[in-house]
Amino acid sequence: MEGSSEPLLDAKSKLLDFQWKLGMAVSSDSCRSLKYPYVAVMLKVADDSGQVKKKSFEMTIPQFQNFYRQFKEIAAVIETV
Amino acid sequence: MLLDLSEEHKEHLAFLPQVDSAVVAEFGRIAVEFLRRGSNPKIYEGAARKLSVSSDTVQHGVEGLIYLLTESSKLMISELDFQDSVFVLGFSEELNKLLLQLYLDNRKEIRTILSELAPDLPSYHSLEWRLDVQLASRSLRQQIKPSVTIKLHLNQNGDHNTQVLQTDPATLLHLVQQALEEMKTNHCRRVVRNIK
DSSP states (O other): OOOSSOOOOOTTOEEEEEEEEEEEEEEESSOSSOOEEEEEEEEEEEOTTOOEEEEEEEEEHHHHHHHHHHHHHHHHHHHHO | OOOOOOHHHHHHHTTGGGSOHHHHHHHHHHHHHHHHHOOOHHHHHHHHHHHTSOHHHHHHHHHHHHHHHHHHHHHTOOHHHHHHHHHTTOOOHHHHHHHHHHHHHHHHHHHHHHHTTSOOOOEEEEEEEEEEEEEEESSOOSOOEEEEEEEEEEEETTEEEEEEEEEOHHHHHHHHHHHHHHHTSHHHHHHHHHHO
16 A cells, blocks of 8 residues: 555644634834734643644745644544544 | 963063063064964064074064063963063063063953954854644644744854744743843842843
8 A cells, every 4th residue: 555645643642632712913124014813823732752743834825724624534533534 | 460481481571681672562463463363373484584593583582572462461460460470481571661661552452352262153144933723733633732833043253143032922021021020129120220
């Protein structure tokens, strides 16, 4: 069985917490007037040794919509199992 | 301040009176070159063959010289203290004079090299900032919460690091105002004047 485009998963890590927030950037050092909405995600993951690591990242709205679509697909597949 | 030379160090330096002062001068030149660019063991072998001694003996002699120069330069000992420190080795007056001259000629450059060995903490390179308004989170909807996100660009030993930090504007303003007020105190003014 070939693993063509299978994602490499570290199955021993556990997702402990998933926090999110929706923000709007209104100004930055490079652009004084912005109206840039984004979704920020803060994950708490425990690796197999039990060490807790925090990881945060941001997504633009189109990126978030793509992100959301993945979960919709996962949910749909789980229904069929 | 006198240098405290260990027995092992004195043994290594004992090789120097056994060769010509021209050879010692050459060892001195090699010692400083090794401090500038790192050591090159092949040089020891070449010299060992010419002098009919083991390359270990040559290596110890040169390294002893290097250590003598770096310790003296590090502590910035006076001419008199250097002479007194070397006196205990029982060398000829000619050799003592040569070593003193070697120290005086090279100490400024050696101190510059030694200053580069101090540990390097991250230093400021640049800053990017963004003013955000949080509209909703997993725990609370319908918010209007301002925050400042800062991407700090740092340099350390030639590497470039970034740190992303976030705070509310009130805290940031408070910190900056505190810093600015502190700068206005007499104590800070005096320090800044002396640095300039």
